[in-house]
Amino acid sequence: MWKRIASLSPLVSSSKSTLPNQASYGLNIWKSLSTGICTPVRYGNLLKEKTPFITFVLGGPGSGKGTQCIKIAQTFGFTHLSAGDLLRREILSNSEDGTMILNTIKEGKIVPSEVTVKLIKKEMESSENYKFLIDGFPRSEENRIAFERIIGAEPNVVLFFDCPEEEMVKRVLNRNEGRVDDNIDTIKKRLKVFSSLNLPVIGYYSKRGKLRTINAVGTVDEIFEQVRAVFTECEAMK
Numbered sequence: 190m191w192k193r194i195a196s197l198s199p200l201v202s203s204s205k206s207t208l209p210n211q212a213s214y215g216l217n218i219w220k221s222l223s224t225g226i227c228t229p230v231r232y233g234n235l236l237k238e239k240t241p242f243i244t245f246v247l248g249g250p251g252s253g254k255g256t257q258c259i260k261i262a263q264t265f266g267f268t269h270l271s272a273g274d275l276l277r278r279e280i281l282s283n284s285e286d287g288t289m290i291l292n293t294i295k296e297g298k299i300v301p302s303e304v305t306v307k308l309i310k311k312e313m314e315s316s317e318n319y320k321f322l323i324d325g326f327p328r329s330e331e332n333r334i335a336f337e338r339i340i341g342a343e344p345n346v347v348l349f350f351d352c353p354e355e356e357m358v359k360r361v362l363n364r365n366e367g368r369v370d371d372n373i374d375t376i377k378k379r380l381k382v383f384s385s386l387n388l389p390v391i392g393y394y395s396k397r398g399k400l401r402t403i404n405a406v407g408t409v410d411e412i413f414e415q416v417r418a419v420f421t422e423c424e425a426m427k
């Protein structure tokens with residue numbers, strides 16, 4: 190009944206052995222991780238003490254993005270920003286966008302990009318860290334373009350957790366965290382949105398040599414070993 194996202198393969202086939210954009214700024218950024226220079230730098234529209242290192246974390250609903258981000262943050266010192274969590278926090282804060290966000294999440298649709306990017310920007314600006322994992326973003330080309338416009342930056346590397354639909358559905362239905370979108374009707378909608386809006390973004394980063402595809406089937410620790418290899422490989426470029 191549930192198909193594997195087999196259509197991903199043509200989009201991501203060239204990504205496996207591609208290092209994150211070493212041809213442009215990837216290498217310099219990894220160098221900056223070790224130099225400890227503390228002169229404030231303007232990076233796009235952010236003013237930080239070090240050049241930010243931005244990782245986008247993509248994958249379908251329940252593919253394990255959040256689970257792996259927690260481990261990456263602990264192991265490699267990243268600040269984890271989950272776009273979904275920021276939106277859920279906005280609902281709870283009774284902001285003027287709260288009702289719109291709640292209704293959008295219930296429908297499994299994408300919240301207007303300006304709203305999400307502003308929440309991400311606020312977190313990035315107030316963080317003292319310069320290494321960011323942005324989980325569940327960009328979900329659409331509109332998200333991607335809004336980030337580039339509002340933040341003025343591109344990701345250094347994009348992780349993609351590739352998981353069969355059947356496994357994603359099983360995980361989401363077992364998640365048990367009281368999320369309004371963890372029900373079979375909304376999951377079906379989220380999977381459709383993932384295929385139609387998020388896969389093109391994944392294809393975009395694959396073509397730009399920034400995508401690192403992770404096989405998201407296996408134990409949490411097995412999957413993390415693949416993730417560790419990506420970051421270790423990047424650090425070795427310093």
Ligand SMILES: Nc1ncnc2c1ncn2[C@@H]1O[C@H](COP(=O)(O)OP(=O)(O)OP(=O)(O)O)[C@@H](O)[C@H]1O
Pocket residue numbers: 248249250251252253254255256257273325360361363364365405406407408409412
């Ligand atoms: N490798 C794994 N094997 C089995 N279960 C897993 C694995 N990784 C994560 N899970 C579980 O699957 C559920 C979904 O994981 P997680 O919340 O990390 O996914 P996600 O990609 O962040 O999903 P969403 O996009 O819906 O936020 C959680 O209950 C988590 O504990």
Ligand SMILES: Nc1ccn([C@@H]2O[C@H](COP(=O)(O)O)[C@@H](O)[C@H]2O)c(=O)n1
Pocket residue numbers: 250272273274276293294295297298299300301305324325326327328332370379
């Ligand atoms: N860039 C994003 C991210 C999320 N949303 C909305 O939140 C829902 C839950 O997101 P998770 O990453 O926690 O699964 C998602 O289904 C969207 O409705 C968004 O609009 N834009």
Ligand SMILES: [Mg+2]
Pocket residue numbers: 254255271273325
């Ligand atoms: Mg998540």
